[in-house]
Amino acid sequence: RKEVEQDPGPFNVPEGATVAFNCTYSNSASQSFFWYRQDCRKEPKLLMSVYSSGNEDGRFTAQLNRASQYISLLIRDSKLSDSATYLCVVKKGFQKLVFGTGTRLLVSP
């Protein structure tokens, strides 16, 4: 079993839709959690951190459920520019980040 698991998708949604991605992790000792975004043939970039209390950044909301060991990302009012791969990232130990396989999102007009 992989340490960080994601549905690879693709998720095909129309503009304006709300879409949610989930991610599960296997190591209960994991300390911190993040979502990265990777555009096609580009490098990954930090989208947002995930806090225990949940956090929001504009149209994006991230939540953490430690008991069930899953992380979610909700995107409201999807834009064409949101089309990308969203990577779930778990930090375990000092500076050790483990990436999921990514979930691909395609937003269509």
Add this chain to the structure above:
Amino acid sequence: EAGVVQSPRYKIIEKKQPVAFWCNPISGHNTLYWYLQNLGQGPELLIRYENEEAVDDSQLPKDRFSAERLKGVDSTLKIQPAELGDSAVYLCASSESGSNTGELFFGEGSRLTVL
């Protein structure tokens, strides 16, 4: 401020040939990572440096892969000899030592094709 710089961007070689990738991290970033990314997969850590010390190389296939960061700044990753299965994107990333933000700054990657 310049980001993480990698070269070459693309490399095509025949199997059994050697190849080397170079990375220049963001100035002041003491932590440097090399990741491997296969198509449709997330990045997988090969090696992590704190200054010039390799502190995590457990996932580096040491029979054919080697890396160095002699002066604690630039780094090179070498494969010798390359195999067909090594075709992938090799990503270099850097971060500030002790940073708890989880933010890695990646270079654009070196795309390797082994024929």
